[in-house]
Amino acid sequence: MVPTGAYGSWPSPIDAAVAVTHDGYPDHVGMVGDDLWWTEARPAEGGRSALVRRRPDGDAEAVLPRPWDVRTRVMEYGGTPWHGATRAGRGPLIVFAHFADQRLYAFEPDTTAPPRPLTPLSPAGAGLRWVDPRIDLERGEVWCVLEEFTGAAPTDVRRVIAAVPLDGSAAEHRGAVRELSAERHRFVTGPQLSPDGLRAAWIAWDHPRMPWDGTELIVADVGEDGLLHAARAVAGGPEESIAQAEWDAEGQLLFSSDRDGWWNLYRGDPGSGAATAPCPREEEFAGPLWQVGRRWFQPLSSGLIAVVHGRGATTLGILDPQSGDLVDTAGPWTQWGATLAAHGSRVVGVAASPRSGVELVELDTATGRARVIGCGHTDRVDPAYYPEPLVRTFTGPDGRDIHAHVYPPHSPDRTGPADELPPYVIWVHGGPTSNVRLVLDLETAYFTSRGIGVVKVDYGGSSGYGRAYRNRLREQWGVVDVEDCAAVARALADEGTADPRRIAIRGGSAGGWTTAASLATTDVYACGAISFPVLDLTSWLTTTHDFESQYLESLVGPYAEQPGRYRERSPGRHADRVTAPFLLLQGLDDAVCPPAQCEEFLEKMAGRGIPHAYLTFEGEGHGFRRADTMIRALEAEFSLYAQVFAIDRNDIPLLELTK
DSSP, X not given: XXXXXXXXXXXXXXXXXXXXXXXXXXXXXXXXXXXXXXXEEXXXXXXXXXXXXXXXXXXXXXXXXXXXXXXXOXXXXXXXXXXXXXXXXXXXXXXXXXXXXXXXEEEOXXXXXXXEEOSOOOGGGOSEEEEEEEEETTTTEXXXXXXXXXXXXXXXXXXXXXXXXXXXXXXXXXXXXXXXXXXXXXEEOOOEEOTTSSEEEEEEEOTTOOTTTOOEEEEEEEOTTSXXXXXXXXXXXXXXXXXXXXXXXXXXXXXXXXTTSSOEEEEEOTTTOOEEOSSOOSSBSSOOOOSBTOOSEEEOTTSOEEEEEBSSSOEXXXXXXXXXXXXXXXXXXXXXXXXXXXXXXEEEEEEEETTEEEEEEEEETTTTEEEEEESOOOOSSOGGGSOOOEEEEEEOGGGOEEEEEEEOOOOSSOBOOTTOOOOEEEEEOSSSSOOOOOSOOHHHHHHHTTTOEEEEEEOTTOSSSOHHHHHTTTTTTTTHHHHXXXXXXXXHHHTTSSOTTSEEEEEETHHHHHHHHHHHHOSOOSEEEEESOOOXXXXXXXHSOSTTTTTHXXXXXXXXXXXXXXXXXXXXXXXXXXOSOEEEEXXXXXXXXXXXXXXXXXXXXXXXXXXXXXXXXXXXXXXXXXHHHHHHHHXXXXXXXXXXXXXXXXXXXXXXOBO
């Protein structure tokens, strides 16, 4: 007989350290010869991103010790930070961006030589940044995107496609860097060379569009001088988002486009741009391009194409572009990342499931067999404590669908009292053009195993459900997202799943905005946890980074035409409406949502008698990476809920709430 215990009071082996201190989150996967390489997030090592190598049938090893951190800050969210090439008789060559100074380095892992800089040092790493490198051994260069700051403001920036000499001559002289493309667009991705080397393709867009609103697929001729000539758009536009482009072995362009309402895969002629979709579906074969160099599909030498696709959840499939046949990978994985690598008949990607964390999975397309080859999931606690997600669709205002994952309280050791409903926390994802993932998350289990339910909401504006679903948030940020989260919360209360008096809301970045806006405009929530948020739209326009500096044009409307809307929707302007306790969490090095937003909000809350706490973290930017930070933040959040929900616990550090 399982003992009864008040919700929230249950004992759990999943403490904050177990929930957040996990090494091995792989990303940016690539093949160099027969070896598999990737980056790994290391919270226990100060949040650095390690570069890892796995030889065939061998063990994985980090090839660069601390303090090397393979990560780029281009557009603040970064992107593909490394590339490798094989050299006959000389071993592999790796080029990577180092986070601390944002320089490109060349590294020969089979020698004892340390990495050598390829690009000049910039003051505080702010002047020059690089992303999406591609080594060209024949020319002795690495082609990539150069981001150059030209003034003091975060929007004083230019981006071009550039070539950096591999001999290191540009390490001292900026003039040795060749700019390959004219400065035509505000944003560009790295160039992809055609098999014959005569053409290059890349994606470009301009303010005020975001890449999921509208981009252009650019094709240019590669001249004998090594420059890109006669650049022309062959697909895309203001209302068509191209998220990725590659060449197949026959010299045809492969690209993802949402021209028909979904990011489908197209194959077309690079000259005319005429293209067809070999497998049109009401599914997504790509996603929002938050980072330069994301790859949802990978052409194979056989002519087949490996594709990540789905609605909400995703899977890995192998597409025959001639017949349109699509065969999905067998296995438990319900979410595949936007990073794929291929070598011969092998495809490697990053995948996870509701019962396993993120793993490196290899598919042998010749046999159809999939297996874990790196970062394999290890149960750090008894899986009996893992939550079981319920994939649900709720009904919102005007009858619209709202997708969500519901995680009820769950423990093998306790059950709730028959006369008590459990507390729930609404989790709001960031972006807002992003989505929740159907995977095991021990931070979720940290709450559910203690008797607090979690529901993760893909509110209108989320990706993964087609362009029309994303467009629900156009000029409606602070309205549709708030309404959808509240509708889910009320539905859980009305059906007797959640205690209506004990529902909280939490979110970071854009999710922090929705959390704060929800506390200021609804009476649904008993409290809220707000991380690195947008709080005042008007001031955010002039203080945030360039990539998102005009994002509000589509989310809220043109500021010149709607200044009142910006003021009215900003929770930072309406501190007097916030009556529920809250927690604010903020990284002091955040360039996306600077700490000033929180500080101004707290000044307006002073003396109002609303219990709250403000925790700041040195060395953290937009999103926390260090284990000690994440532990402190998670424990503080639970302490907030315990105090507001009247949960009796003495095993969590007490969060001091002030008024």
